[in-house]
Amino acid sequence: MQETELKLELSQAAxxxxxxxxxxxxxxxxxxxxSIYFDTAGADLSKRGLSLRIRQSGNERVQTVKVGDGVAAGSFTRDEWERPVADDIPVLDDPQIRDLLGETDRRLAPMFEIHVKRHRWNVIEGEATIEVALDVGKVVAADREALLCEIELERRAGSPAALFALARKVDRIAPAHVGVLSKAERGYRLLGAAAGAVKASAIPLSTDMNAATVFAHIAAACLRQxxxxxxxLSWSRNADALHQARVSLRRLRSLFSICRSLFADSRFDHxxxxxxWLASDLGNARNIDVMIDRATNDDLSSRLQQARDGAYGAVEASLSSARARALMIDLAEWISIRDWRSDQNGEALRLQPARDFAAGVLDRLWKKVAKGGRNLADLDDEARHELRIIAKKLRYAAEFFGPLYQSKxxxxxxxxxLVALEGLQDHLGSLNDLATAPAMLSQLDLSDVAGAEDLFSAADKEKLLKAAEEAHGSFVDIRRFWR
Incomplete structure (x- = not known):
């Protein structure tokens, strides 16, 4: 059977x-x-997007096998198979399950356990029936433990929009963030190294998808990242995590921009x-991190570190705000329900084969970068900044749509x-850092601190301009992979 659920993360106080x-x-x-989760020593099930658990409630034990798409953010639709079992040993006599697990069934062993106190309600929300489960407990893996506090809203009948309406009701009472980790993922993360910054990874796409389906898959992956x-960031003020959080927002904004023609939906612009707004709030802290990395004067470094503390405090306030939580719920709903598909405006484009749509987007952006970079050294800072933004959109588009082009x-x-484009983008980014440093230092009242001028020297700019021109020439000469 298939389940559709929305997961929210709560603090224990909430x-x-x-x-x-x-x-x-x-x-x-x-x-x-x-719940006991099983896998091989090499985590073969996890690598294939599968999970196998036996859950005990009272005297009853139920075995569940799940397979998911691995990129959803908060809202999951996936296949699952359940059956009662007598003890904590998996029963794999179902031919469909044996085919799904393959040879791994002979090497399965307990990997971790999850212990929770579950509060469960059956809720009527409009015309929908929703099962609500609040779990408070812990994940136990070897000698490690982690607290767990989450609420799952599972649609039993009616419109999936009811899940999100109920989520907003929950959030008004107890601050709740869209959850992207399954219980199984929590266990595997506890078995590994401490979780830190998460970079974007290739998104599973297939050439038989249309433009709208590809958009939804990519958007969900960005939201998850x-x-x-x-x-x-909720665990530590990690500069790399902040950077990747900002990158994920930029990627999502770029996706919205390059796919703008697909939608005639007022929610899109909102x-x-x-x-x-959220990316901008993260931007100030990121800019300070960049300047700290480049600062060579101890006094300037110390003053920048103090400014960093204030900027990260502002980031934490933004991320914990009702506005940010509402944005994540709104995005998860808009991406997962996809009711924009029923709008007649732009339907032909949404149904366009994904490769055709991707080629059009990539061609358009490539031409802008190729043309905009001519005589790059003679451009003013604002024009180079515009070129940098277009180059960044092209890079993200190439990464988004790359899985559609998989011949050798x-x-x-x-x-x-991508190597040629990244080289150009890096030089343009460094030039932008030089251009924005004076205003940022002035804003922080650090313009007169010793070492401040070293962050935007003319000599550095001249070297970067020459390198950027060479990188643009190399980029233009590289053959386009989608043609």
Whole structure:
């Protein structure tokens, strides 16, 4: 069968507040649960997007096998198979399950356990029926433990939009963030090294997809990347996590921009505006991190570090705000429900084969970068900044749509193209850092501190301009992988 659910993460204080308020019009059913997750020593199931667990509630044990798409953000639609079992040993006599697991079934062993106190309600939200489960407990893997506090909203009947309406009701009572980690993923993360910054990875796409489906897959992956880095930031003021959180927002904004022709939906512009607000709030802290890396004077470094503390405090305030939480819920709903597909405006474009749509986008951006970089050294700072933005969109588009071009020849061309484009983008980024440093230092009241001028020297600019011109020439000469 298929399940559709929305997962939200809560603090323990928020969970306590939710239980006290209890907005679900009924007393919950309360039970203790223990779940044992199985895999091979090499985590073969996890690598294939599968999970196998046996969950005990009271005297009953249920075995569940799940397969998911691995890129959803908050809202998951996936296949699952359940059956009762007598003990904590997996039963794999179903031919479909055996085919799914393959040879791994002979090497399965317990990997980690999850212990929770579950509060469960059956809720009527409009015409929909939703099962609500609040889990508070811990994940146990070898000698490690991690707290777990989350709420799952699973649609039993009716419109999936009801999940998000109920999520907003929960968030008004107890601050809740869109969850992107399954319980299985939490266990695997606990087994590995401490989680830090998460970079974007290739997104599974297929050539039989249309433009709208590709957009939804990429958008969900961007949202997931943001939330994973936001989680890392909640544990420490990690500069790499902040950078990757900002990158994920920029990627999502770029995706909205290059796919603008697909939509005639008022929510599109609202969401894009909110993404711009959040990315801007993260930008100040990132700019200070960049200047700290380049500072050579101890006094300037110390003053920048003090400014960094204030900037990260502002980031934390933004990320924990009701506005940011609402944005993530709105995005997850808009991406996962995809009711914009029913709009007749732009339908032909949305149904266009993904490779055709991608080629059009990539051609348009390539021409802008090729033309805009002519006589690059003679451009003013603002024009070079505009070129940098277009180059960044082209790079993101090439990364987004790259999985649609998977022949050996296309893969080789794609790698060479991205190397050349990244070289150009890096030089343009460094030039932009030089151009924006004076205003940033003035804003921080650090313009007169010793070493400040070293952050935007004319000699550095001259070298970077020459390198950028050479990089642009190399980029123009590289063959386009989509043609």
């Amino acid at each position: 969970a306590t507040a939710l239980l006290k308020k209890n907005p679900f019009d009924a007393a919950p059913t309360v039970m203790q649960q223990k 943001f939330r994973l880095n936001e989680l890392a 969401l894009r505006g909110e993404l711009r 020849k296309e893969i080789k061309r794609s790698k060479r193209f």
